[in-house]
Amino acid sequence: MLKLEDVSYVYQKGSPFEKEALKNVNITIEDGEFIGLIGHTGSGKSTLIRLFNGLLKPTSGRVLIDGVDIGTLKSLRDIRFKVGLVMQYPEYQLFEETVYKDISFGPRNMGLSADEVDRRVRFAASMVGLSDEALEKSPFEMSGGQKRRAAIAGILAMEPKILVLDEPTAGLDPSGRDEILFKIKDMHARTGATVVLVTHSMEDVARLAERIVVMNKGALAMDGSVREVFSRGAELEKMGLAVPQVTKITDNLREKIPSLKQGIFTIREAEREIVSALKEGGVS
Amino acid sequence: MITDITIGQFFPAESVIHRLDPRTKILLVLVYVVVVFFVKSFVGYMVLALFVISCCAMARVPVRFILRGLKPIMFFILITALFNLFLTSGGVIIFHWWIFTITDEGLRFAVFMVLRLLFLIMGTSLLTLTTSPILLTDGMERLLSPFGKIGVPAHEISMMMTIALRFIPTLLEETDKIIKAQSARGADFDSGNLVRRAKAMVPILIPLFISSFRRADELATAMECRCYRGGKNRTRLNKLEYGRRDAFAWLIFAVFTAAVFATNFLFAF
Amino acid sequence: MGTDDIIKIENLNFSYSNSETGKTTEVLRNINLNVRRGEFVAVLGHNGSGKSTLAKLMNAILTPTSGRVLADGIDTADEDRLFDIRSRVGMVFQNPDNQIVTTIVEEDVAFAPENMGVPPAEIRKRVDYALKTVGMYEFRRSEPHHLSGGQKQRVAIAGVLAMMPDVIVLDEPTAMLDPSGRREIINTVSRLNREEGMTVILITHYMDEAVRADRVVVISDGQIVRDASPREVFSQVDELKKIGLDVPQATELAYLLSKDGFDIKTDVLNAEECTSEIERLMTQARK
Numbered sequence: 001m002l003k004l005e006d007v008s009y010v011y012q013k014g015s016p017f018e019k020e021a022l023k024n025v026n027i028t029i030e031d032g033e034f035i036g037l038i039g040h041t042g043s044g045k046s047t048l049i050r051l052f053n054g055l056l057k058p059t060s061g062r063v064l065i066d067g068v069d070i071g072t073l074k075s076l077r078d079i080r081f082k083v084g085l086v087m088q089y090p091e092y093q094l095f096e097e098t099v100y101k102d103i104s105f106g107p108r109n110m111g112l113s114a115d116e117v118d119r120r121v122r123f124a125a126s127m128v129g130l131s132d133e134a135l136e137k138s139p140f141e142m143s144g145g146q147k148r149r150a151a152i153a154g155i156l157a158m159e160p161k162i163l164v165l166d167e168p169t170a171g172l173d174p175s176g177r178d179e180i181l182f183k184i185k186d187m188h189a190r191t192g193a194t195v196v197l198v199t200h201s202m203e204d205v206a207r208l209a210e211r212i213v214v215m216n217k218g219a220l221a222m223d224g225s226v227r228e229v230f231s232r233g234a235e236l237e238k239m240g241l242a243v244p245q246v247t248k249i250t251d252n253l254r255e256k257i258p259s260l261k262q263g264i265f266t267i268r269e270a271e272r273e274i275v276s277a278l279k280e281g282g283v284s
Numbered sequence: 285m286i287t288d289i290t291i292g293q294f295f296p297a298e299s300v301i302h303r304l305d306p307r308t309k310i311l312l313v314l315v316y317v318v319v320v321f322f323v324k325s326f327v328g329y330m331v332l333a334l335f336v337i338s339c340c341a342m343a344r345v346p347v348r349f350i351l352r353g354l355k356p357i358m359f360f361i362l363i364t365a366l367f368n369l370f371l372t373s374g375g376v377i378i379f380h381w382w383i384f385t386i387t388d389e390g391l392r393f394a395v396f397m398v399l400r401l402l403f404l405i406m407g408t409s410l411l412t413l414t415t416s417p418i419l420l421t422d423g424m425e426r427l428l429s430p431f432g433k434i435g436v437p438a439h440e441i442s443m444m445m446t447i448a449l450r451f452i453p454t455l456l457e458e459t460d461k462i463i464k465a466q467s468a469r470g471a472d473f474d475s476g477n478l479v480r481r482a483k484a485m486v487p488i489l490i491p492l493f494i495s496s497f498r499r500a501d502e503l504a505t506a507m508e509c510r511c512y513r514g515g516k517n518r519t520r521l522n523k524l525e526y527g528r529r530d531a532f533a534w535l536i537f538a539v540f541t542a543a544v545f546a547t548n549f550l551f552a553f
Numbered sequence: 554m555g556t557d558d559i560i561k562i563e564n565l566n567f568s569y570s571n572s573e574t575g576k577t578t579e580v581l582r583n584i585n586l587n588v589r590r591g592e593f594v595a596v597l598g599h600n601g602s603g604k605s606t607l608a609k610l611m612n613a614i615l616t617p618t619s620g621r622v623l624a625d626g627i628d629t630a631d632e633d634r635l636f637d638i639r640s641r642v643g644m645v646f647q648n649p650d651n652q653i654v655t656t657i658v659e660e661d662v663a664f665a666p667e668n669m670g671v672p673p674a675e676i677r678k679r680v681d682y683a684l685k686t687v688g689m690y691e692f693r694r695s696e697p698h699h700l701s702g703g704q705k706q707r708v709a710i711a712g713v714l715a716m717m718p719d720v721i722v723l724d725e726p727t728a729m730l731d732p733s734g735r736r737e738i739i740n741t742v743s744r745l746n747r748e749e750g751m752t753v754i755l756i757t758h759y760m761d762e763a764v765r766a767d768r769v770v771v772i773s774d775g776q777i778v779r780d781a782s783p784r785e786v787f788s789q790v791d792e793l794k795k796i797g798l799d800v801p802q803a804t805e806l807a808y809l810l811s812k813d814g815f816d817i818k819t820d821v822l823n824a825e826e827c828t829s830e831i832e833r834l835m836t837q838a839r840k
Contacts, residue, residue: 080470087468092461246802509614509643509644510665521663
């Protein structure tokens with residue numbers, strides 16, 4: 001369980017460039033949840049996830065992991081292994097001669113036995129769909145999408161209890177994006193790890209997450225189920241966030257078809273709802 | 285802290301000194317450096333101090349801003365002073381203990397050395413504080429261009445400096461990101477002996493190199509697309525032009541130089 | 554001088570060979586494409602489809618293996634006219650950081666005209682015009698690293714505009730930007746086309762950006778597979794999905810409803826059009 005208690009974060013405190021990035025944030029993330037974290041650039045979401053694994057220390061408030069205040073720990077390395085953070089454009093962190101060696105960097109830092117490192121590397125690689133053959137390649141010979149997957153495997157191999165991904169699909173084309181998202185969902189289902197997915201894409205969140213946390217101007221603006229959050233479309237738009245197109249369509253239609261459900265967010269659901277409304281034909 | 289260093293930092297303000305032609309300022313600083321080495325008396329240093337402080341005032345750069353920038357190099361200045369203090373022989377011994385001997389000559393040398401370094405740094409930082417990097421490189425390019433005939437690549441040097449200045453913040457940010465990304469994988473940069481620590485840098489340096497090469501490659505293509513073909517037939521948006529104030533600057537500086545040399549003759553102290 | 558087709562690509566093939574393995578990779582095959590003056594063309598394709606290579610062939614960064622590319626009637630293989638070609642066909646790339654050369658915005662915008670030997674007074678005019686056109690005039694004295702991604706990319710566009718090109722080619726200009734940055738760029742680009750009459754070639758894999766174009770060219774595996782209006786292209790939902798591209802959710806919803814047997818137009822492109830189509834169905838059903 002990850003818990004943030006009244007956390008604030010101020011960049012360059014005491015200097016003329018002082019900037020409050022987070023104010024009084026309270027969140028509890030239970031084990032095994034799949035959370036979508038959204039907010040536009042500067043909303044504080046990147047700061048927030050850097051607090052999760054101790055890359056930043058809160059200016060005030062506490063970050064608790066499984067009940068332990070990580071501010072009281074001498075070494076944060078164990079926290080880094082517990083909370084795996086995949087940063088934006090993670091392929092830029094690849095550095096080893098082979099993909100295998102690169103994925104093993106995390107587990108080796110954990111001081112695991114050679115056998116255990118090997119098992120984890122292969123498990124993580126299979127999780128992101130990299131073949132044994134790909135493991136022997138140099139990461140710099142691979143395509144953009146493959147590099148991205150290799151970099152994600154580097155975090156997965158630490159087998160973190162909580163996996164945080166900062167825009168894992170940025171810059172990928174639709175099929176590359178779908179592939180990564182599918183692998184993340186699959187990994188969540190198979191390992192039961194907690195997943196926090198940071199993204200700009202409402203469509204991605206709608207497809208994967210169970211719960212959405214919305215950040216705005218350094219504060220927690222919304223926190224609820226996907227349906228709850230998307231049924232507040234007008235408020236989201238005011239924050240500069242767009243709801244998925246189908247949500248907008250069904251919201252528009254509700255004037256004419258009041259029976260339409262609130263917060264519809266997948267095309268299939270929209271189709272079902274509209275078809276049944278059309279079949280009932282004017283009974284409204 | 286690295287951010288304390290004022291050498292090479294630009295202090296934007298509206299002032300006569302800021303508006304001086306960069307070529308004037310570069311040449312004046314060069315002459316200034318020579319002049320500083322000719323000061324031989326305390327009175328001379330007082331003239332120097334008066335000059336530098338009035339320049340700061342005219343440039344609207346707070347003197348304490350420059351002094352704060354001296355902090356990181358204070359250590360080196362002190363070491364130099366100590367060397368001069370203890371290793372100068374000759375003159376009257378004013379202090380002796382065990383192997384340490386201080387003579388009045390040594391004391392004088394040490395104090396002069398400190399003053400000389402201080403004034404050198406203050407004067408040269410005034411150049412970079414009042415001249416934007418782009419004007420500075422422009423000025424250098426113009427000053428060096430007559431040497432093009434003997435093979436000095438003036439345009440290329442200034443282009444290199446411009447690009448370096450442009451990419452320093454980008455690469456600093458990138459380094460910070462890579463450090464964070466590798467820390468998230470449990471990389472440990474702070475423990476172990478020197479060899480271990482050097483090895484720990486590999487996961488930072490390799491991605492940084494690769495990214496720098498990629499950037500350089502993309503930048504080269506982008507520059508080609510914008511018709512870059514070296515310095516040939518190039519025009520400039522902002523032309524450098526000497527004005528009346530540049531002539532005044534030289535005049536004032538000449539007076540100052542004369543004053544310094546006069547003190548050498550008039551005052552022994 | 555000038556022809557009606559600003560870009561003319563005839564029977565173009567492009568392949569490169571790996572110097573180490575000697576293996577030849579075919580990137581583009583039998584491309585024929587004409588872009589008229591004033592047109593807004595989107596080139597849509599997934600990563601590795603060859604669309605970025607196509608962009609680089611338009612201003613002689615690359616030259617065809619066979620076939621030819623004419624930019625304003627000039628053959629891009631003509632090395633003597635390299636700078637004529639590059640100043641007519643402006644190019645904006647994905648990463649704004651890697652195309653800004655100097656430390657002050659207006660100095661950077663001046664970079665291309667300076668290279669072209671334009672007189673200083675004229676450079677000043679062009680720089681001001683370019684910065685105003687992309688809405689970055691008030692940032693002219695700023696340092697690029699203090700700007701947001703979208704702002705930096707607008708500076709890059711201004712830097713190309715200052716060459717007074719006939720056409721601007723943008724190679725995935727929004728791939729590294731957040732949604733507000735993407736909006737900024739797409740609005741800037743469509744305004745350039747509508748108000749300034751600039752010919753625009755936008756290379757992208759985002760279908761919602763391609764929707765704004767007059768014409769969409771779809772590239773898959775090095776070949777042009779579709780070349781039609783956005784309406785025609787996006788109504789082919791299955792075909793696009795097969796080659797790994799998205800369609801707008803609105804289009805997909807209309808497509809699904811039509812498959813369910815409803816009489817709905819499938820060439821809707823946005824939420825509003827889709828809503829009014831469904832409302833039309835609703836009124837029909839009520840009768």
